[in-house]
Amino acid sequence: MSLYTNLFYSEAAQRILSDEQQLSRMLAFEAALAQAQSRAGRIPDPAAQTIAAACSVQELDIDRLRQETALGGNAAIPMVKQLTGLVRQRDETAAHFVHLGATSQDVVDTATVLQIRDYLHWLLPQLARIEQLLTGLTHTHRQTVMVGRTLLQQAKPITFGLKTAYWLAAVRKSRQQIGQEGRRIVQVQAGGAVGSRNEHITVEVVALLAEVLDLSAATPWHTQREGLVTFGASLGLLTGTLGKIAKDVSLLMQTEVAEVLEGKAAGKGGSSTMPHKRNPVTSAAILANATRVPGLISTLYATMLQEHERSAGGWHAEWETLTDIMQLTAGAVEKALDLLTHLEVDASRMRQNLELTNGLIYAENVSLALADKIGKAAAHELVEQACAVAVAEKRHLKDVLTGLSVPVAGLDTLFAPEQSLGQSLAIIDQILAEDGQ
Numbered sequence: 001m002s003l004y005t006n007l008f009y010s011e012a013a014q015r016i017l018s019d020e021q022q023l024s025r026m027l028a029f030e031a032a033l034a035q036a037q038s039r040a041g042r043i044p045d046p047a048a049q050t051i052a053a054a055c056s057v058q059e060l061d062i063d064r065l066r067q068e069t070a071l072g073g074n075a076a077i078p079m080v081k082q083l084t085g086l087v088r089q090r091d092e093t094a095a096h097f098v099h100l101g102a103t104s105q106d107v108v109d110t111a112t113v114l115q116i117r118d119y120l121h122w123l124l125p126q127l128a129r130i131e132q133l134l135t136g137l138t139h140t141h142r143q144t145v146m147v148g149r150t151l152l153q154q155a156k157p158i159t160f161g162l163k164t165a166y167w168l169a170a171v172r173k174s175r176q177q178i179g180q181e182g183r184r185i186v187q188v189q190a191g192g193a194v195g196s197r198n199e200h201i202t203v204e205v206v207a208l209l210a211e212v213l214d215l216s217a218a219t220p221w222h223t224q225r226e227g228l229v230t231f232g233a234s235l236g237l238l239t240g241t242l243g244k245i246a247k248d249v250s251l252l253m254q255t256e257v258a259e260v261l262e263g264k265a266a267g268k269g270g271s272s273t274m275p276h277k278r279n280p281v282t283s284a285a286i287l288a289n290a291t292r293v294p295g296l297i298s299t300l301y302a303t304m305l306q307e308h309e310r311s312a313g314g315w316h317a318e319w320e321t322l323t324d325i326m327q328l329t330a331g332a333v334e335k336a337l338d339l340l341t342h343l344e345v346d347a348s349r350m351r352q353n354l355e356l357t358n359g360l361i362y363a364e365n366v367s368l369a370l371a372d373k374i375g376k377a378a379a380h381e382l383v384e385q386a387c388a389v390a391v392a393e394k395r396h397l398k399d400v401l402t403g404l405s406v407p408v409a410g411l412d413t414l415f416a417p418e419q420s421l422g423q424s425l426a427i428i429d430q431i432l433a434e435d436g437q
Helices: 011-016 017-039 043-056 060-074 076-090 104-140 160-185 201-211 226-252 279-304 314-341 347-353 362-372 377-395 398-402 424-433
Strands: 145-150 155-160
Touching: 011 076, 011 104, 011 314, 017 043, 017 060, 017 076, 017 104, 017 201, 076 104, 104 160, 104 226, 104 314, 104 424, 145 160, 145 279, 145 347, 155 160, 155 226, 155 362, 155 424, 160 226, 160 424, 226 279, 226 362, 279 314, 362 377, 362 398
Parallel strands: none
Antiparallel strands: 145 155
16 A cells, blocks of 8 residues: 555455455356356366365465466466365365366456456446436536636636536446446456367356356457457546546636635645645546556557467556556546535636626627628627727727627627526536436
8 A cells, every 4th residue: 555545546446456356256267167067067066066165265375376476477377276275185186177177367357357347336336426416516506607618718608507517428428338348348258278168168168157157158358358448448438537527626726716616624635835725636636547547548458469369468468457447447436426525616706707808708699699780700800809999998898899889789688698608508408318327
């Protein structure tokens, strides 16, 4: 555990992805393989029971296993060796049937997808909670008027509910995609030495193995890694979505803007030298994770270039890369939950900031209304000139236009923020009405 573990990572995900859990899932494969082969009549039932009884992670010497992994090239080789010894202590004959017909990659890959399944059981409900929080914020601030910004400049009015609705739509899409990719990849790996299987790993045995582990049966995917890669990429998209939320919040927290704030907590967001600071520390942690994940995703794509029937390095490069992606995503998810749960929204400051440009944010409204009278090009040119005057003379755009006797009725209405929202409310309602299942 490092100084920054609690800042960037999720304790719950760390437990799911720990060495102990990985070994536990590897042992689950070995126990299930013996049971499947027993049910298929390939090995004696007493031997399968003995093997299953020995498949306890508490009985492994994990420190020795870590040392021997460096020599064997993967954790399955020393793990199977230790397991065989544990079974031999119980029954010499049963020891002959440990790991029968399987290869190291069968163990490691199946353990990986079992951990992915455990991870999804944790992750998807967290994303559902984020959706609930965003749905609540969107309902609450459906008509909370604020300025919309393009290229970091004030553009025209929207509502804060529109912003959160777009966040909601993106998170919902990510949850659905992760669920789909996760369901697709949680399939047993059992192909033997080169993916051709053998007399001990048959179609029947694989089907029974998948049944015992509650996975889907599949043809071997030893060097066809697109399933793991697309799953990792879907996590990358989610982390980017959460990073977008954190980026918006951190910008809205700037002193000159101050439209939202991260929730207060003792010791949170302070500065070592400036007592007045209230820093966006939760957003910063999400952004840090979202910044790190794309490089890991590119590494995961690079691992697809695997040689023949077992890669020399590509497969190995997946292991910690995928784990890191899952860890960073989980950390971003937990931070996003905290951020959205305690987010403070200053509607009055949003209203105040609408007036910073002396009406320039309503220029498009006037230009569109005027286009019906004098044509689009002429209207654009006239309003652009009026804006230049307003800026140079530090006057409100409405006053400049009034002085120019612009032929538009209801000028006051064109400068009312509630009348300048375009289709914001309709878009919000559409997103809220969409099925998130």
